[in-house]
Structures are given as structure tokens and as C-alpha cells.
Amino acid sequence: MRVIWAGPADIPKVALTFDDGPTPGITDGILDLLHAAHARATFFVLGQRIANGNGRARELLKRMVLEGHEVGNHGFTHTSVTQLGRSAVEREVAATQQAVYAACGFAPRWFRPPGGAITFNDLRQLSVTDVSGIVMWSLDPVDWSTPPREVLWRRVATGVRPGSIILLHDTHRETLEALPVLIDLLQARGYELVTVSELIGGTPAP
Numbered sequence: 238m239r240v241i242w243a244g245p246a247d248i249p250k251v252a253l254t255f256d257d258g259p260t261p262g263i264t265d266g267i268l269d270l271l272h273a274a275h276a277r278a279t280f281f282v283l284g285q286r287i288a289n290g291n292g293r294a295r296e297l298l299k300r301m302v303l304e305g306h307e308v309g310n311h312g313f314t315h316t317s318v319t320q321l322g323r324s325a326v327e328r329e330v331a332a333t334q335q336a337v338y339a340a341c342g343f344a345p346r347w348f349r350p351p352g353g354a355i356t357f358n359d360l361r362q363l364s365v366t367d368v369s370g371i372v373m374w375s376l377d378p379v380d381w382s383t384p385p386r387e388v389l390w391r392r393v394a395t396g397v398r399p400g401s402i403i404l405l406h407d408t409h410r411e412t413l414e415a416l417p418v419l420i421d422l423l424q425a426r427g428y429e430l431v432t433v434s435e436l437i438g439g440t441p442a443p
């Protein structure tokens with residue numbers, strides 16, 4: 238099981254990733270901004286938000302795929318895999334694969350463990366699922382703690398490198414509101430905003 242922290246450091250591409258959604262009312266706005274900026278991203282979604290949602294979450298997944306974004310698996314209930322038994326880990330991942338596939342016709346290629354916590358034993362257990370790798374991140378501006386926008390922008394501006402995988406969340410309105418300038422500052426530095434699959438090469442999204 239492959240574990241990815243960043244993409245190649247010799248090409249000017251970075252990957253924005255949004256965890257814990259989809260969140261109707263916030264994810265829509267993020268998709269609007271990405272579309273306007275000709276930028277693509279990867280959304281690590283929660284299975285329960287899709288399977289138990291009212292249909293709007295499933296519409297958001299369809300839109301992600303249509304607009305060239307990638308959908309990743311962030312577990313079903315956001316329970317840390319380090320706290321789950323072996324069969325429960327497999328169930329969390331498999332149920333989310335199924336929920337995403339049912340919503341948009343594609344099963345995720347990547348899994349991001351909730352809280353970023355995972356052990357070697359968990360990795361072995363995940364190898365029986367159909368995800369082909371674990372995607373972590375190389376830049377965490379801690380957007381979920383809703384710092385002032387200027388602080389978020391500065392963290393990204395000073396931390397970004399070619400190949401960066403940037404951790405964000407489509408659960409907080411503050412992240413949506415900070416995003417236009419964040420996208421601008423990355424593109425102004427010459428970075429192309431791509432999906433994780435595009436960042437690391439190989440088969441394209443979804």
C-alpha cells in the first residue's frame with residue numbers, strides 16, 4: 238500500500254485537498270471558485286454524508302466528477318482507524334467506496350485516514366480493499382481552527398513548494414471565504430492546481 242505525502246518537487250504543481258465534506262452550502266461555493274479559476278482539487282469525503290444525506294451531497298459528488306475534480310475516501314464515520322478493529326477498518330473504507338460509487342459512478346482511488354492517524358497493521362488491512370494508496374499531506378495551514386484569513390494565507394504562502402499537497406476542509410465557511418485569495422496567490426506564483434492523481438502522475442482523475 239503506497240503512502241503519498243507530496244508530489245514531485247521539480248514541477249510547478251500543487252494539490253488542494255478538502256476533507257470531511259461534502260457540505261451543502263460550502264462545498265458548492267468551493268466548486269464555483271475552483272471552476273472560475275480553472276483549478277482542480279481532491280475532495281476526501283465522508284461516506285455517511287453521502288449515504289445518509291438528502292441527495293444534495295450526492296449531487297455535489299456528481300458535480301465534482303463532471304468538473305474534473307477527484308473524489309477520495311475519508312472513511313464513513315470519521316472514526317480514527319487506530320481505534321477500530323480490523324474488520325471495522327475494512328467496513329469503513331468499503332462502505333464509503335460503495336457510497337461514492339453509487340453517487341457518481343467512480344470508486345475512489347485514494348484513502349486519507351481520519352485525523353491522519355494510521356498504523357502499519359491498518360495499512361495491511363487496507364490492502365484488502367480496492368483503494369490503491371494512502372494520501373497524507375505536506376502542508377497543513379490548520380484551516381479548521383479558523384485563523385484570521387491573513388494568517389491562513391501566510392501559512393500557505395510560506396509553506397508551499399512544488400508538489401505540495403495542501404490540507405483544507407470543506408466544512409468551514411471561513412475556508413470558503415479565504416479561498417479566492419489563496420487560489421490567486423498560488424496561481425500568481427505559477428503553480429497549477431491539480432488533483433492528487435494528476436500531481437503524482439499516472440492515470441488521471443477521477
Ligand code: NI
Nearest residue numbers: 256257351352
Ligand atoms: Ni477529517
